[in-house]
Amino acid sequence: MSKIEIKNIYKIFGPKPDQVLSMVQNGADKEQVLEETGHTVGLDNVSLSIEEGEIFVCMGLSGSGKSTLIRHINRLIDPTAGQVLVNDVDVLSLDEKEILEFRKKTMSMVFQRFGLFPHKTIIENVAYGLEIQEVPEDKRKEIAQGQIDAVGLQGFENQYPAQLSGGMQQRVGLARALATDPQILLMDEAFSALDPLIRSEMQSQLVDLQSKLKKTIVFITHDLDESLKLGDHIGILNGGRLVQVGRPEDIILNPADDYVKAFVKDVNRSKVLRAKTVMTKIDKFDTSGINPSSTYKYDEDTFIEELVPKVLKDRSTIEVIDKNGSTTGYISSDELSEALTKTK
Amino acid sequence: MWALFFIKIIMIRKILTYFTFPIFFVWLLVVSYNSSKRKPDSVMELFTDLSWLYDWPKWLDIPLMKWINDGFKVFNEKYGIYFEVINDFLLGAILSLKKFLIVLPWPVVIALVVAVVFFSSGRKIGTTVFVGFCTFFIGFLHPKFWDKAIETTSIMIIGIIICIIIGIPLGIAMSRNNKVRNAILPVLDLMQTIPSFCYLIPGIMLFGLGAVPAIIATVIYAVPPLVRLTDLGITLVDTEVIEAAEAFGASPKQKLLGVQLPLALPNIMQGINQCTMMALAMVVIASMIGTRGLGDEVLLGLQQLNVGKATEAGLAIVLLAIVLDRITQAYGKRIQDRNKPPE
Numbered sequence: 221m222s223k224i225e226i227k228n229i230y231k232i233f234g235p236k237p238d239q240v241l242s243m244v245q246n247g248a249d250k251e252q253v254l255e256e257t258g259h260t261v262g263l264d265n266v267s268l269s270i271e272e273g274e275i276f277v278c279m280g281l282s283g284s285g286k287s288t289l290i291r292h293i294n295r296l297i298d299p300t301a302g303q304v305l306v307n308d309v310d311v312l313s314l315d316e317k318e319i320l321e322f323r324k325k326t327m328s329m330v331f332q333r334f335g336l337f338p339h340k341t342i343i344e345n346v347a348y349g350l351e352i353q354e355v356p357e358d359k360r361k362e363i364a365q366g367q368i369d370a371v372g373l374q375g376f377e378n379q380y381p382a383q384l385s386g387g388m389q390q391r392v393g394l395a396r397a398l399a400t401d402p403q404i405l406l407m408d409e410a411f412s413a414l415d416p417l418i419r420s421e422m423q424s425q426l427v428d429l430q431s432k433l434k435k436t437i438v439f440i441t442h443d444l445d446e447s448l449k450l451g452d453h454i455g456i457l458n459g460g461r462l463v464q465v466g467r468p469e470d471i472i473l474n475p476a477d478d479y480v481k482a483f484v485k486d487v488n489r490s491k492v493l494r495a496k497t498v499m500t501k502i503d504k505f506d507t508s509g510i511n512p513s514s515t516y517k518y519d520e521d522t523f524i525e526e527l528v529p530k531v532l533k534d535r536s537t538i539e540v541i542d543k544n545g546s547t548t549g550y551i552s553s554d555e556l557s558e559a560l561t562k563t564k
Numbered sequence: 565m566w567a568l569f570f571i572k573i574i575m576i577r578k579i580l581t582y583f584t585f586p587i588f589f590v591w592l593l594v595v596s597y598n599s600s601k602r603k604p605d606s607v608m609e610l611f612t613d614l615s616w617l618y619d620w621p622k623w624l625d626i627p628l629m630k631w632i633n634d635g636f637k638v639f640n641e642k643y644g645i646y647f648e649v650i651n652d653f654l655l656g657a658i659l660s661l662k663k664f665l666i667v668l669p670w671p672v673v674i675a676l677v678v679a680v681v682f683f684s685s686g687r688k689i690g691t692t693v694f695v696g697f698c699t700f701f702i703g704f705l706h707p708k709f710w711d712k713a714i715e716t717t718s719i720m721i722i723g724i725i726i727c728i729i730i731g732i733p734l735g736i737a738m739s740r741n742n743k744v745r746n747a748i749l750p751v752l753d754l755m756q757t758i759p760s761f762c763y764l765i766p767g768i769m770l771f772g773l774g775a776v777p778a779i780i781a782t783v784i785y786a787v788p789p790l791v792r793l794t795d796l797g798i799t800l801v802d803t804e805v806i807e808a809a810e811a812f813g814a815s816p817k818q819k820l821l822g823v824q825l826p827l828a829l830p831n832i833m834q835g836i837n838q839c840t841m842m843a844l845a846m847v848v849i850a851s852m853i854g855t856r857g858l859g860d861e862v863l864l865g866l867q868q869l870n871v872g873k874a875t876e877a878g879l880a881i882v883l884l885a886i887v888l889d890r891i892t893q894a895y896g897k898r899i900q901d902r903n904k905p906p907e
Contacts, residue, residue: 324813
């Protein structure tokens with residue numbers, strides 16, 4: 221069972237979405253629909269499943285429908301057609317009261333422009349979700365304090381959001397989302413408004429937190445590097461359609477269409493590809509030319525970024541080993557140059 | 565089958581909207597023609613004698629005046645008793661507030677005003693001293709003005725409280741529903757443009773001369789900006805902040821009280837400020853229906869062609885306006901500073 225299942229979601233914005241739906245279902249694309257009916261297609265037959273404990277990154281340019289998609293998961297937006305299942309519960313079948321309970325218990329959200337409450341102090345902001353759940357005040361202060369410590373903002377508890385820098389504000393946003401201990405974390409372009417240094421710092425912090433917490437995270441971004449760094453799986457949206465879903469290396473090595481190809485063109489491959497994806501399997505590799513004294517053993521999950529200097533400078537061969545320590549394949553300069561140059 | 569049925573319903577609705585207005589208009593024409601005393605002897609004359617096309621004919625006249633007068637008469641006979649209750653209640657409220665303020669020695673009142681300004685402005689010394697002097701100068705202009713200013717202030721405070729009780733919920737209702745907004749907006753336009761004498765007179769007929777019709781007139785005149793600014797303030801709250809509240813499962817009530825109203829507060833305070841200023845503008849007009857206060861000094865000066873007297877009283881009103889403006893403005897500004905959106 222998947223944690224989140226999205227089945228054939230359509231979302232059309234405009235005064236009469238139901239009448240336009242059949243047109244979209246018959247394959248009309250976004251521009252055509254806009255021209256003929258004045259309706260905007262937000263999502264066009266999107267189906268996804270997101271597993272428990274993974275970071276699923278949903279990537280696309282602005283207008284691709286990624287923010288619309290994430291808002292379907294907690295039903296801030298209702299779809300025109302389709303189904304959303306969270307923990308095997310059909311979110312669309314919930315009535316008004318149940319939907320509030322569902323949002324309180326299962327998920328929380330982090331926003332691009334932080335979405336902090338400017339009239340509340342940092343600690344009140346972090347405790348907001350608990351306040352809504354009517355947790356007693358001293359209890360929620362205690363939990364909120366713990367989260368503030370976890371993101372490294374001790375000492376700022378009684379300041380107001382306007383007094384903090386962007387990066388600090390987003391830490392507050394993250395702490396606020398984690399304070400309710402949700403199963404699912406929705407992050408809508410959470411780091412896009414931050415400057416590059418802070419952004420990369422926040423990405424690492426998220427990866428660290430995730431290794432401890434094992435939440436199911438749905439992360440929206442328009443930045444390919446960010447999605448490759450964070451995502452266990454990546455879904456690429458274009459014009460409301462889901463173009464490709466896969467692991468980061470699938471996307472790099474086998475882009476589904478020209479749109480994805482254009483996207484991955486400038487990516488630093490050595491930071492994405494792992495040893496096991498580029499190696500030549502042990503049974504196909506000609507081991508006769510190997511000089512044992514300049515052979516290094518590396519784990520199969522190592523990024524090839526680490527291997528490049530060894531191979532290029534010392535002319536050595538890399539022996540790839542799996543978790544049990546047995547050799548599974550080899551990487552020499554041939555494999556490296558092929559992996560780093562172009563798509564197959 | 566069902567689709568056809570719906571299309572039929574939609575068509576019927578369209579036909580209704582296209583036809584109701586012309587039918588209503590024709591009905592009005594017929595009614596005004598029939599009720600007129602100066603209509604021609606027979607309808608046929610209209611076609612033989614075309615002179616009615618040159619000057620506006622006497623019979624082309626909606627008997628709106630008669631309808632309103634008759635309606636008001638019936639209304640007054642049927643519900644007049646309720647208005648007496650309202651009258652007694654409001655008069656009691658004004659009198660007790662006035663009595664309280666007049667019994668206090670004047671230095672104590674000044675000290676009270678100073679204290680309120682000091683705390684509402686966030687301990688700004690300059691504003692506080694300035695407002696203190698303004699208050700002092702009201703009495704300093706003419707000793708008679710002190711009690712009159714208190715009388716005016718009591719009427720205004722009650723008026724503003726009524727404005728707040730009516731205006732803020734109306735503004736909230738408008739911000740939540742476009743239909744409500746479309747219904748209320750023209751009414752607000754009407755309230756702001758219709759000359760105040762038009763509602764002063766029925767006010768007098770319902771409540772008698774004095775302070776209560778003045779309060780009613782003040783409320784009608786002063787409540788629209790408060791309603792508009794409450795609506796605007798809530799509509800302007802950052803959508804992402806609202807979404808954040810919703811994403812945590814906040815109910816509409818939690819959202820309104822915990823997020824929307826606090827963030828709309830600077831605008832609402834501005835609305836209350838505008839409300840106060842417009843209420844003060846009604847003071848002179850209200851004095852014409854026998855409301856006592858600073859306004860009747862202006863009226864007296866006008867009637868006696870006493871320029872000095874009218875100016876002096878006018879200045880006192882301005883001073884009162886400054887004092888009230890500073891108090892409401894300062895509080896709003898302080899909230900605004902804190903709520904500055906994160907950059």
